[in-house]
Amino acid sequence: MVLIPRDSGTPPPVSFTETARADAAHDAARLLESADALSTAGGPDAKNQGLADLVTLLTTxxxxxxAPADAPGLRPTSTSPAAATTEASDDATATRASLLEQLSGSGRKRLADAREADGGIARLLAAVGTSQLVHAETLAAAWQLPLPGDTTPANNTPPANNTTVPAAAPTAAACPSVSPTPDPSSATTDSALAAAVRSQQEAVYAYQVALKRLDDAVATAAAKDLQAHLLLLRQAEALTRANCGDVPATTAGYQLPTLFAQDPAAALGALETSALPGYGDLVALSTDETRQWAVDGLLSAARRSIAWGATLPALPGLKLDAGELPPLPTSAPASSTGRATNAG
Structure with a gap:
């Protein structure tokens, strides 16, 4: 005999991860409407390329x-991109300052939620938050406006609360990713940390090489970034030991792209951009202190990429073809949808 309890009719509780994703979708749609309204309102922002790029970015x-449940007719009103768009469209007095405040606030919220959400969504939130915050900083600089709550380090070093080197865990029992028979080809915290260590080792070597080829005007910035990577390397090694992993041995040298000889500044930008997916992997595969380090590292690497003139992807740390994403509901701004289609 099997007894099946009667359905109480009470819906299951919504997880933190799903709530964070829904809130992020709501904010992205609201920001999209605000940016589109500002760019189409005429005046100095009518043909502002930075705003046009932001509209494309927020569409992505x-x-x-x-989420699949966000299809028209199934979407909860509180987290609906369409509802957020309607709400934002009622405010026709959007200004540069308010847009910067909303954009930077959303970016910081996404980064905070990425520290607590589950794997894949955590990586997506970290990518969205990093992109939104960095674009807010870029627009603030272009518009010569202060950024609310700005805590950007002057030299793009790791945040002040993350300049210490973690202590190694004393026992294997304290290691979240320890495995008696790890598969070398599997994606684990250990493998992601090992990749992070190797990435920092290469970055240190590349900056040391580039410093000898850069003009004095930018050599100072490169020297500061080199110190940042030396710190990141020590932190990555310590986190690897704390997770009971083996720290990869230091390589004597690396074969750098020919771009380092032709344009070392551009090569450093490409190097920083290439490190973003590794941070994203570590965000998805780790928790606690390691996740915190990966989120902070993703943001710092994105800032350094921009500082060296590189083009930041729409979702740094996440390999994704924007052209394969589902279209927005028809209630989204027509002009923004058109821009996104052309960019994809």
């Missing part, structure tokens, strides 16, 4: 954050 974010 809204598409990436949408």
């Amino acid at each position: 974010h809204a598409q990436a954050l949408a």
